[in-house]
Amino acid sequence: MAQLVYVNNPANGELIHTLQYDSEEAIVSKVESAAAAFSSWKQRSAHERAQLLNSWAKCIRENRQEIGELITLENGKPLPEALGEVDYAVSYIDWYAEEAKRIYGRTVPAHVPNKRITVTKEPIGLVAAITPWNFPAAMMTRKAAPALAAGCTFIVKPAEETPLTTIRLIELAHSVGIPEDALQYVLNEGPIVGEIFTSHKAIRKITFTGSTPVGKLLMEQSAQTVKHVTMELGGHAPIIVAKDADLNVAVEQTVTAKFRNAGQTCVSPNRLIVHEEIAEEFTKLLVDKVQTLKVGNGFDPDVNVGPIINKKGFIKIKEQIEDAVNRGATLACGNGYDIDDEKGYYFVLPTVITDIPLDAKIMHEETFGPVIPVVTFTTLEEAVTIANDSPYGLAAYFFTENYKDGLYLSENLQYGIIGWNDGAPSGAHIPFGGMKDSGVGREGGSEGIEPYLETKYLSVGV
Ligand SMILES: NC(=O)c1ccc[n+]([C@@H]2O[C@H](COP(=O)([O-])OP(=O)(O)OC[C@H]3O[C@@H](n4cnc5c(N)ncnc54)[C@H](O)[C@@H]3O)[C@@H](O)[C@H]2O)c1
Numbered sequence: 001m002a003q004l005v006y007v008n009n010p011a012n013g014e015l016i017h018t019l020q021y022d023s024e025e026a027i028v029s030k031v032e033s034a035a036a037a038f039s040s041w042k043q044r045s046a047h048e049r050a051q052l053l054n055s056w057a058k059c060i061r062e063n064r065q066e067i068g069e070l071i072t073l074e075n076g077k078p079l080p081e082a083l084g085e086v087d088y089a090v091s092y093i094d095w096y097a098e099e100a101k102r103i104y105g106r107t108v109p110a111h112v113p114n115k116r117i118t119v120t121k122e123p124i125g126l127v128a129a130i131t132p133w134n135f136p137a138a139m140m141t142r143k144a145a146p147a148l149a150a151g152c153t154f155i156v157k158p159a160e161e162t163p164l165t166t167i168r169l170i171e172l173a174h175s176v177g178i179p180e181d182a183l184q185y186v187l188n189e190g191p192i193v194g195e196i197f198t199s200h201k202a203i204r205k206i207t208f209t210g211s212t213p214v215g216k217l218l219m220e221q222s223a224q225t226v227k228h229v230t231m232e233l234g235g236h237a238p239i240i241v242a243k244d245a246d247l248n249v250a251v252e253q254t255v256t257a258k259f260r261n262a263g264q265t266c267v268s269p270n271r272l273i274v275h276e277e278i279a280e281e282f283t284k285l286l287v288d289k290v291q292t293l294k295v296g297n298g299f300d301p302d303v304n305v306g307p308i309i310n311k312k313g314f315i316k317i318k319e320q321i322e323d324a325v326n327r328g329a330t331l332a333c334g335n336g337y338d339i340d341d342e343k344g345y346y347f348v349l350p351t352v353i354t355d356i357p358l359d360a361k362i363m364h365e366e367t368f369g370p371v372i373p374v375v376t377f378t379t380l381e382e383a384v385t386i387a388n389d390s391p392y393g394l395a396a397y398f399f400t401e402n403y404k405d406g407l408y409l410s411e412n413l414q415y416g417i418i419g420w421n422d423g424a425p426s427g428a429h430i431p432f433g434g435m436k437d438s439g440v441g442r443e444g445g446s447e448g449i450e451p452y453l454e455t456k457y458l459s460v461g462v
């Protein structure tokens with residue numbers, strides 16, 4: 001009897017839907033049908049693939065409200081954010097529908113007169129993806145769109161917490177003519193699917209978005225069949241607020257970046273590093289703004305911050321707060337929970353922590369919640385040292401009006417994404433990704449289709 005997966009609403013613990021896991025045999029069968037579909041899908045012209053992607057984007061837009069509500073139901077984020085995620089997810093399809101038509105080769109001047117050399121780009125083959133729950137739409141299309149645009153076929157395992165959005169998006173893709181075998185999903189637990197995906201020879205690439213420990217495991221497992229990998233992993237973003245920063249902009253952008261998705265984003269600020277001379281003024285402005293945020297069910301139009309996805313995530317946040325307090329930190333605001341273990345929902349009040357030592361857990365472990373610690377600095381060099389003291393290198397932010405200081409910071413922060421007076425730097429047209437333990441590869445931008453292509457050259461003797 002196949003195992004059932006229960007999809008619950010994280011805002012109240014209520015059962016939304018019951019799905020049946022695929023058996024391991026069924027997963028292998030789906031992998032093999034997706035591999036078999038590769039030869040016909042790659043034969044489609046780039047313009048036909050682009051047209052199908054544009055039809056998919058149009059269809060998603062026509063169903064924007066339904067998909068947004070599905071995201072809020074299974075992820076918990078406020079509906080306006082969920083609708084924004086639908087728009088963000090579609091923007092990747094829009095972008096790669098165009099990039100499909102710009103996969104260029106080139107000729108290379110021969111080193112001897114009797115040769116002609118051309119370089120071409122070919123689709124890599126069947127791509128297998130594993131995605132997280134925090135952006136169930138965008139993290140899937142950010143992979144499926146470039147893969148299909150390049151001529152690859154694609155199979156994805158969504159997170160157990162949020163399968164419904166991915167299923168619905170793929171149903172819409174099939175409804176506009178993207179072949180069912182070319183774009184598929186499988187349902188089962190991560191370790192089971194990961195083992196099959198990383199070991200099956202028909203899969204040429206693994207693309208993963210999720211935690212760093214799982215990413216490292218998938219990289220190890222993929223080595224046995226020499227698969228290409230793209231890894232979009234954990235983060236621990238610092239925000240540096242310089243002495244000359246526009247404090248209103250800094251507070252506004254910090255709140256935007258920090259409390260989006262209840263802080264459950266990979267680019268969410270995890271540390272505020274503020275110049276000592278403006279720290280008191282900045283922190284007061286920040287606390288005043290944070291205390292206006294309303295926590296609750298994402299369908300409530302007044303709610304700004306939804307629930308934590310599950311008990312595991314809640315416990316990690318609570319432990320980080322308790323560790324900070326045990327080390328003498330001050331809770332400037334927040335530090336409240338609304339939980340019901342029996343029903344299965346977990347809310348954390350937006351929390352600002354001050355007087356915190358640099359070796360506190362929250363200063364080094366990804367929080368993935370609506371909590372932020374504030375530490376101070378004297379010189380920019382000290383701020384950069386604190387900011388770079390992390391195994392992660394995904395996103396970093398800073399606020400200064402000084403051109404030279406901004407250049408210094410942008411050139412010395414070891415992060416793949418830098419926001420300068422900008423708390424929302426992401427976009428489909430920009431290469432998103434990190435350094436160090438934050439992963440390998442980029443998604444979005446012109447760079448984002450390269451991981452789905454093999455480079456080949458032809459040398460002709462004439
Ligand atoms: N860099 C990015 O773009 C990005 C985006 C979103 C989330 N994330 C990161 O993801 C993490 C939060 O998401 P999460 O808690 O769902 O991460 P997670 O790693 O626990 O799960 C992500 C996906 O991996 C699957 N999985 C879990 N264990 C697995 C295994 N052993 N083998 C194969 N698959 C497995 C899960 O089922 C899920 O589908 C955070 O660290 C966050 O920073 C990164």
Ligand SMILES: O=C[C@H](O)CS(=O)(=O)O
Pocket residue numbers: 134135264265266267426432
């Ligand atoms: O959490 C991960 C997302 O990639 C963040 S963003 O919406 O792309 O900025």
